[in-house]
Amino acid sequence: MDKKTKEQKLIKGCQAGKGKYQQMLYELYYGKMFSVCLRYSRSREEAKDILHEGYMKVFAGIGQYKGEGSLEGWIRRIMVNTAINHYHKNKKLKDTFSIEEEYDEVAENDHLTEENVIQQMAYDDLLQIIRTLPPAYQTVFSLYAIEGYNHREIAEMLQISEGTSKSNLAKARKKLQKQVQVLLSQKAQFQNV
Missing domain, CATH: 1.10.10.10 (Winged helix-like DNA-binding domain superfamily/Winged helix DNA-binding domain)
Structure with missing residues (x-):
């Protein structure tokens, strides 16, 4: 069975709400998606929260995936959007920075590329x-x-x-x-x- 056929079977199983297929999808992309979530979080725990929330959205919306582009890319987009939503929810609690602040020029450093x-x-x-x-x-x-x-x-x-x-x-x-x-x-x- 080729990759595309396996992926389609996985998607159909997830659409049917079968836990076995959801677990397989989760495990297939866990490492890559956790890495995405880590980049938008302050801790591993926060990244795990974002990851789990993102996967809930993936499973709830798997029927919307039309096969255009890669499944991995579709899931990544959901994770990034979930992380951004998480950022917005917590924004009022954190420092924000705007253009009105003093603009710092990025120092050029020739030996450090x-x-x-x-x-x-x-x-x-x-x-x-x-x-x-x-x-x-x-x-x-x-x-x-x-x-x-x-x-x-x-x-x-x-x-x-x-x-x-x-x-x-x-x-x-x-x-x-x-x-x-x-x-x-x-x-x-x-x-x-």
């Missing part, structure tokens, strides 16, 4: 650094740099202006750059010991 940082750091290190960002910065950074959305799309999703999206991204990059430099210098010192 994105490519060599990624090569030198483990995914978990990067994820931990991203999690230290204020929620507004973290969300914009994840949507732009990881998920590939543009500022117009981010502005619509988060109900902010494009300028705020650009500002939050610039500030996130500046903070990340500083934290990455600290981590790399700590790793270099550790290796020299």
Whole structure:
């Protein structure tokens, strides 16, 4: 049985509400979707909450999946939207940042490029650094740099202006750059010991 046929059987089982098929779908994409949720959360527990809420939406709406595009992409979109909704629910409790704040220019650092940082750091290190960002910065950074959305799309999703999206991204990059430099210098010192 090919992948497409297996996927169709899985979808039909989920549409019928069969727990066995729901469990199989959950396990099939758990790792990738948990990774998505981690990028939009402050902790593993919060990511698990988002993941479970997202899967509830997947199972409730599986009948709406028309087979256009990949099933994984459809589920990913639901997880991202669930994370954004989670962000909106908690927004009033967290600091938000707007364009009216002082705009920080991102310092250029010739010896520290994105490519060599990624090569030198483990995914978990990067994820931990991203999690230290204020929620507004973290969300914009994840949507732009990881998920590939543009500022117009981010502005619509988060109900902010494009300028705020650009500002939050610039500030996130500046903070990340500083934290990455600290981590790399700590790793270099550790290796020299």
